[in-house]
Every structure is written in C-alpha cells, then in structure tokens.
Amino acid sequence: MTNIELNSNQQNRTLTQWLFNPFQFIAGGNALLAGLAIMLASAYLGSLSNSHFDGVLDLHIGKAAPLWIFLAEVVIDWLCISITLLIAGFIVSRTSFRIVDVFGTQALARAPYLLSILVLMPKGFIRFTKYLVSKLTQQVPMEAIKNTDVLFFAAGVIVAILMIVWMIALIYRAYTVSCNTKGGKAIGSFIAALIVAEILSKIAILTMWQLAL
Amino acid sequence: MKKLPSICPACQSQLNIKKLSCQKCSTEIEGLFELPSLAKLSGEDQEFVVQFVKCSGSLKEMARLQKLSYPTVRNRLDGIIEQIKPVENQE
Secondary structure (H helix, E strand, O other): OHHHHHOOOOHHHHHHHHHHHHHHHOOOHHHHHHHHHHHHHHHHHHHHHHOOOOEEEEEEOOOOOHHHHHHHHHHHHHHHHHHHHHHHHHHHHOOOOOHHHHHHHHHHHOHHHHHHHHHHHOHHHHHHHHHHHHHOOOOOOOOOOOHHHHHHHHHHHHHHHHHHHHHHHHHHHHHHHHOOOOOOHHHHHHHHHHHHHHHHHHHHHHHHHHOOO | OOOOOOOOOOOOEEOOOOEOOOOOOOOOOOEEEEEOOHHHHOHHHHHHHHHHHHHHOOOOHHHHHHHHHHHHHHHHHHHHHHHHHHHHHHH
C-alpha cells in the first residue's frame, strides 16, 4: 500500500469516526457548548418554517408559535433523553462517569436535526405538506402546488429519515462513551431509556402547549 | 532487545517466565516465575500506562496529548483496571 493510499484510508477512518462517533474526540464542556449552539440554531430555523421538535425523535411541520416554544421543545427533548440515559448509566455502568459528559454528548448528538430543518425549509416542501394535510382532513387546499413540490417533499422525507437514523446512532454512541457501557446491557438499557424519554418528552411538550394556549 | 511477550502465540494462554539471566556475569536462574500484573497487559495497554504515569496520572492531560475526549481515555483506563483486578485477586 502506498503512502497516499495509507493517508487516504486514515482520513476516511477519521471522517467515519467524526460522523458516527465524534465523542471519542469531543465531550464534556466543549461538546455541551457546541451542542447548545446547534440546539439554538435548530430552534431558530425551526421557528422560521414552523418545524416542531415535538418529541425526542420527532420533527413535524405544525402551527406557528413564538420562538420560545421552539426553544423549549429542543431543551425538553435534550433534558428528557439526557436524564433517562443518565439514570440508565447509573444502573448499568460498572464504572464512574461525569454527568457533564452525558449532557454534553447528548446535546451534540442532536446535530442531525439541524440538517433536517434545512431540508424542510424550502417552500415546495411546506406547500406539499399543507396540501397533504388538507387532503387528509378533507378541506380545500389553501394554496395550489407546483410540479416540483413533490420532489422537494420526497427528498425532504428521505433526508429526514436518514437524519433520524444518524441521530439515534449518535445518541447511542454518546451514551456508550459517556457512561462506559458495552454489549447487550448497553443496547437493552439504551432502547428502554429511549422509549421512556420519547414518552416523557411527548407528555412534557403537550403539557407546555396546553399551558401556553 | 526484544519486547517481552505476555500471551502465547500458539494457544493465546498467559505466558510465565522460565529462565532469567544476568547480562553481566551470565548467571542463569531457572524456575517458574509469574509475570508482574502490568507485564501481563498487551503492548498497547502497557504503553498507555506508561503515558499515564508520565502525565502524573492526569486523565485530562492524557486526553489533551492523545487528542481524545476525557471519557474515551477514562474508559480505556477502566478497561485496564478491569484486566488487572482479576489478576491481583488470583495473587
């Protein structure tokens, strides 16, 4: 193998590691700061296209709302997943770990949602979503759709699904690195914590909406 | 001088020391001696322990030098501790 090939392989490996396990390079306070910046940006961009993070793994186009609602949604999602995984870590992990690593890496693990928001922002995607909703609710569509709208919608849905898969992979990696969990126990506790976090976040966000209205 | 192997290349079992010799006077001692706990670790793990001692036991400094996150270095150390514990219990 030549030096160029070796360097190329090393770069590929590093890129893969950065994409799927960045937490072996960044954690703690740095990850927390980067994650909070990403969450703020996601909430702001979400408010522009009315994209709501209404659950740990949810992203839906919905009602217009003040910016603080979008901010509260991302914070609730982050707190729910971080706290449930922290508890799972305390139960499963045989070693000690830092709480800031759990919260920091979980904040950074939400980065794929920022990219999802960008894909859901084009007007074509929003028009087609509204068109589908009006069809489903048997109402007359408010706005005519263009031929290209379906392409924006299809591309948006595919990218959003890929981003959810990527985010779940990142959340899992963040959990195993920050809590030092491995094997079957790590997978089992992760799935249980993810389900609990999803339910908790849904309840918390619904309650917030009811109080806000 | 060659590096001391700790695992048998044929059956992957733990190796012991059978013979020791003095380089100065060529005295040889034969018997069955167990490797010290740290010598039973893999070469990479031994290198990690040496680096850790050089960093005065600071995981933060280790993480900075190796350009890795704190929990990654901490997990590596915990893995080494897990390997050493059963060996010490046997002793």
